[in-house]
Amino acid sequence: MNRPNSEHGFFPDEVILQILARLPVKDLLRSKSVCKLWHKLSSDKYFIQLYNKLSVKNPMVLVEVSESSESKSSLIFIDKLSGVCDFSLDFIKDRVKVRASCNGLLCCSSIPDKGVYYVCNPMTREYKLLPRSRERPVTRFYPDGEATLVGLACDLSMQRFNVVLAGYHRSFGHRPDKTFICLVFDSVSNRWRKFVSLQDDYFTQMNRNQVVYVNGSLHWLTSSCSCILVLDLNCDIWRKISLPDELCSGSGNRVYLLELDGDLSVVQISEAWMTIWVMKDYEREEWHMVDRTLEGDVFREEQLYASFVVFCI
Template identity: 25%
Template sequence: MKNSECKLSEMSCGLERIRTLDPSAHCKRRVLEKCSKPKPSERDRAIHIPDDVMVNILSRLPVRSVLKFRCVCKLWHSLTQERYFVGQHYQHHWNKNNPGFIILSWIPRISEITLYYFTEEIHKFRMKGHRREETFSLSNPCDGLICVYGLESTYIVNPSIGEFVTLPEDSLNRPYRPNVGANIGLGYDISTGEYKVVRLAPRTRFPESCTTSCEIFTLGSHSWRAIGDVPYSVSCSVPAFVNGNIHWTIRTDHDEDPRIGLSFDIKNETFDVILHPEGHTDSIFATVTELGGYLCVSSSNSTRANNHMQKDLYILEDYISRKWIKHTIDMRLVGLQNPSFLAPRMQPVVVQHGKIILANDWGRFEYYNPKTRCFEKPAFLTPGIVAPYLESLISPLAIQQTMDEGIPERDAAFFPSDRGQQAGVGHL
């Protein structure tokens, strides 16, 4: 990686043009204007790298390296913001199947929000200029974007490039703060190339209310739109975006409830109920997440024999036929203090280097190897709300500006339609 960066830093920026980047018939051809530059010298010719090779190298670099190379010249600055390049860069890193995770931390007294995202290294993005609030939550991530929301304010953030936009207030004019008891999900509509923010909020002040309102905000638009009510209440855990659907855990007070999840089709804007897998015994501590591109339901076996020390992971191997496979984790190997209380709250977050990272709300992390069925790395503590994360160059500010200026939306073919369905955890 360092060798690639050194070679690129020595290159001349006097390229006549960037050839058409997109071989696909779905995307528009993009050609930059010729750069007025004197005829290259013999030394320049000696270090010349073909345009397509240079673009390929740039698209494989980490986000932070690309941001540095934007300062080299205007041509590279323009190129690395092109929609096709942004999509190509994301696909290269998405195909590595090695996402990281993000931690939301805040200090109410000084109105400071910090997002720590862990990929190959630890990075930090500190939001400034946001509204001061007592508490904040996270949505699921989508293409490097993530929603951070308090009781009154809602933001779409890309911490890897240090950008965020503030969304307008809700459309329902509730007599209390709009995000009280709310759970927000984020999804991408492959048919239109739009990002949609979906907010589920109780009709009353009480989260356990059986009637939940649903609003949608299309990123780049100017207002929320209500699409009706849902006769379910969802939990406060981070949702999951898999197979074009946002998934929430349904709030319940007893284990016998057959409903485990609520899904929202981001394209058709319709709801469906997911019944819990056969053998599932715990609906109270259940959560949903994405592991390796598959929907995963996590629960604690609540039999008296193991006293909540068994964590069951149900992986939805086939989304159409609803075929689940089960993997059991023996939580007694972790060595938790007060295990009957903490073990049910340890939930899977992401698969990294073949290991499943589990975390709880208090910032305890554990690395579990599904092949050896053992915990390998020592635990560490970082308090905050945790969600999976994969960095990208996608700019929420650029999307908003595109809509404001009336420019057509980017082609939906920039991202693969089958993302979220790659192999990985499906054979635990």
Template identity: 25%
Template structure:
């Protein structure tokens, strides 16, 4: 051993424990997972709840540690491998979903239904017959149990999911909205702390759009939807409060680009610079224009204000998500991803392979946070992961 190496080991041994913990708490999750085999004290430290919380708070305080989370087009074509992609302005990498569940076949992909504090909610396309909570970093997963709630005889037509953290109860929750033939629907809420479902009795007078990924803001799920009854088919933002378990709606601002565009536009719900917002895209031709609107006072319709306009840009297919710092992720016609920064009015080509049509894009922060009742993939019998049969169609079954 060289003199320099010997001196380095001596310094490491002589460092106070508090300083070592502080240094380790600032490292990326992927580094800690490599270091857990260095020694038994470090292995135990990385499982300590206090250290896990300290590390997450450090990671979450820096916006450079956030990623766009999605399913790329590449992951559905390369040998049928399932994976999710993490994308930032400086790097892109794929994480395999090594959950080889016997029930599944390649024709039934996972859909990302939410990301919160490093935990990801996965569901099976199209009706979420299997729902999983999964930490991609630690490879711990949990299969949500089937709901005991009584079902109508008619089959479900559509299922909408939302996944988030309720700070009032310190609990992770999954909201499921099940649509049958109108006006029949069911709403139920899963609690990770109790590992159980309960039905939410409500008059569900909103049809949430198929392409509407949930947006978590102020302890509420938000989606784009069309309203019935007194709303008379108007498009609105619908929210569900995890605290009082009530649905509400927010009216949109009045969109208009120009007389030539008329009412031909589409809008995407976002969180923009710590405000609820919408990004509006004109549908007119190949050169799309964009407006970003923000609600300066949450829940007050009169506080909507246009923040910025940009474009027109050629060959833009759709808007996907806003980042923590307000950057806008866009997809071109052939799947290339670009990042627009409203502050500098610059565009960066990310050179990625695009997002599959049934995948939503979420903001993700890696963490060591555990999943109550979760299991490590390699140590689990995945034959025990079975679907909720109410959401299984005949052609979903895999014949052995």
């Protein structure tokens, strides 16, 4: 793509790129039909990096709502520019469940076909079917022990993503043992790598929807909120991070793990307060309380009828 150039109109290409990079995704997709130049934008590396950089200032949220009386769930898309609207992943041509999100991408697993995973961009409606992580299909004789945890890591600067599947090995007819199997997919090589370690029972007490990618590592919050389990993707090593002492001493509170301006963050919501901690020093694992506000009984009534899973994209 020429930059800058006025060959295609009154404005140089660089000016046009800056304008288009600030459009909501839906409007950007519509603009692809204007001319060949604009149609090529979705595959132009320079434009993708520019759009991702500007999109950080306008975070979008995908909410999965599950009715307590039914097993079905629906998706709601929330955007500061476009508002709230229903959302569907029907472009994947499979019934899928969202398992993780990172930097605009979603990792989904097939509901009818166990062991099948997709990574998609819900805004451009593009997706990739990942190669099978195992040779044999998932059956009761060959249980899928590698999919207890699912994580997605996306490095925008490198235009690269990783998918992690991890869980205890389980032979047919036996309880899972302490052999913890981890599979990591690399989008550059288009292959899975596998490593095995021995882990304690922390890995059986995971909040599977609480996974965050920060500092080259994936972080999972245990369902008991006793600690954070970390996988360093640079060296394939598992470790633990302690939570803030004040948070660990509380009971009956809702706790969420998230990324806040590039830092690992924990949000605790009680009946009266919402408290936010941020790990400012990642190497020393030092937590700092950055905000504490009155919360009230928000969402209490709604939680009787539905549960929510929030994916930041």
